[in-house]
Amino acid sequence: MQLKTIQPIHVLYFETQTSFNEISEHIRHVAHALYRDAVKNDLEITGPVYWIYNGADGNPETVFTLTIALPVSPKPELANSEFRTKYLEKFECATDQLYGGWDGFREVYGQLIPAILSNNLTMSGENREIYINLDFENPDRNTTEIQIGILK
Template identity: 65%
Template sequence: MLIRTIHPIHVLFFETKTSLKELSQHVRHVARKIYQEAVRNDLEITGPVYWVYEGADGNPETVFSLTIALPVSPSEKILNSEFKTKFLEEFNCVTEQLFGDWNGLGKVYGSLISDIFSGNKTLSGKNREVYINMDFENPERNITEVQIGILN
């Protein structure tokens, strides 16, 4: 079990309430629009797309908060955009990378949660997925880092 502290990250972001059942409606097009807005506003992109889940419990019906975020350098610019900027807070987590199709995410989450409980750690209720490489044509080339929040 790899335990990490992720320092605050400045992001351009989108937020909504959704459920796992409805999650697919945000795939691809939201991140694409965030990238377009970052470029349009001359923001320096500093990392891959993050999906931040708060209150997701694995039940497809549970409504939770979803943030889709793109790390960008802080800027004095006022964005004329549907997106806003903020800092993602410091995040204590256990982490593992998934190499391949996102169908394997459930196994990664299960393994990490088992490690958390066996290590006498407590879930924070926040999770992140960092999409290091997304290949929609060849999903075996995807690289996704799963970060499950823990309390100290």
Template identity: 60%
Template sequence: MQTKTIPPIHVLYFETETSLNELMGYVRLVAHRLYREAIRKEMEITGPIYWIYNGADGNPETRFNLTIALPVSVYDAPLTDSEFNLKYLEPFNCLAGHLYGSWEGLGKIYSELISDVLAKNLIMSGENREMYLNMDFQNPENNITEVQIGITK
């Protein structure tokens, strides 16, 4: 587990209010549309997909804000005729760890990270991120996911 600051990231993004029970409705579908839109608008893709959770508390029923973001190069023209928007993600202080394998292990990595946050007397910010470094839907044991627990400094 590593404490780090993620620099600002320019992203093409989708945002909604949802719950953990409803997340499967966004898996693969939104990322695919983000990639397609970035290519259509001739944006350079500069990083992997992020899922950003604001206000999720682990309860499957709790409503929270979900942002699914694709890092792209700065796009100088106004973004028109798009279902998505552009913004900069602010610098993000976090405690990060990696999950190698199926996303069924996300609960365990979150538990380990939160235990580490508490052991180090850090304060959680209420924002968590998952960065999908490798997504292998046919062989989930090949997935690589960086989980970032937001902390205040």
């Protein structure tokens, strides 16, 4: 576990209410649409895709806010965009890397959460997954940074 402060990041984003039972309907196509929209609006892409979970508690039926965000350069106006832009706020977190398939999420979260609690830190209710490298044909080549928000 590493503790980090993530500075504000300007993003093009999609936001919805969903649950883990329904989350698969957003995989791949939302990120594709964000990339297309960024290019169409001449935005410089400045980082990998973020999935941000607010209010998710691990229960497959709990409804939470999902934000899928693509870091981009700020631009005053977007032409005919289906998405909006904003700054993600400064984010204090405990983080670790997952190398390989996403079936390893449970293990990484299962190590991070007890480490946070044993260090007397309080979770904020926001978690982020940053998809540094995606390889859908060879999932063992994936690199994902998992960030669990903490209160300071």
